[in-house]
Amino acid sequence: MHGHRTIADQTLDQLGGESSVLARQRRDHVQLERLMAQYQDLGDGEDRERILKETVQLVFSHAFAEETVLWPAVRRCVPGGDELTARVEEEHQQINDLVTDIERLAPGDPEREQRVQQAFTLIRQDIRDEEDLLLPRLQDAVDTADLRRLGRSWELVRKTAPTHPHPVVPRRPPGNAVLGVPLSLYDRIRDALGFAASAPSLIKKLFGGLAGLLLSAAAAVTTVRKRR
Structure with a gap:
């Protein structure tokens, strides 16, 4: 037992090794902190936009893996786990809304930069809540083998997760898992072709319609699960 000690200052062995979900989470958090610091140090221009894009992609793939694998x-x-995860999910939703605005606004717009700074503040708060509050409790509740199993599942989901905000995506399974595959494909097409804010109308309409259908399916699955 670690007595709910933050994972920020634990050794790799204490976290359960390289493959542990705790170690994987912390690596992403370190990378996010590095990207946000790089963004702050750069002036306006293509490099700054590239760093922001990398930050957004990591934020959303990381959060999707958490919501699909880790928070369930x-x-x-974990005792009180529902309340703990609800707090983090609310932070995720706020970040989602801010980044939706960021992707809608043009670089150089003062309102856009304000949203970026608000998102960065929330990302840092989210990291602290996870590393200091939520993940240490999971560490106390499960053994190292379980942490490694969770880590492998988490990594698989993260590599195939959406990389941009989507208002239609629920924060919890099964809805997020049902929508994740098509929206991940949509995002990765955008990323590969360098679309800053939106895909061509045909692709957007195609995936928008598919997302609507899948959201309805996810709602139906949720209803069935609740009735059992």
Whole structure:
């Protein structure tokens, strides 16, 4: 037992090794802090936009893996887990809304930069809540083998997760998992072709319609699960 000690200053062995979900989470958090610092140090221009794009892609793939794999485990295993994850999910939703605005606004717009700074503040708060509050409790509740199993599942989901905000995506399974595959494909087409804010209208209409259908399916699955 670690007594709810923050994972920020634990050794790799204490976290359960390289493949542990705790170690994987912390690596992403370190990378996010590095990207945000680089953004702050750069002046306006293509490099700054590239760093912002990398930050957004990591934020959303990371959060999707948490919501699909990690937070359900916390709710199952950690006393008060539902309340703990609800707090982090609310932070994720706020970040989602801010980044939606950021992607709508043009570079150089003062309102856009304000949204960026608000998003960075929330990302840092989210990191602290996870590393100091939520993940240490999961560490106390499960063994190292479980942390490594969760880590492998988390990594698989993260590599195939959406990389941009989507208002239609629920924060919890099964809805997020149902929508994740098509929206991830949509995002990765955008990323590969360098679209800053939106895809061509045909692609957008195609995926928008598919997302609507899948959201309805996800709602139906949720209803069935609740009735059992």
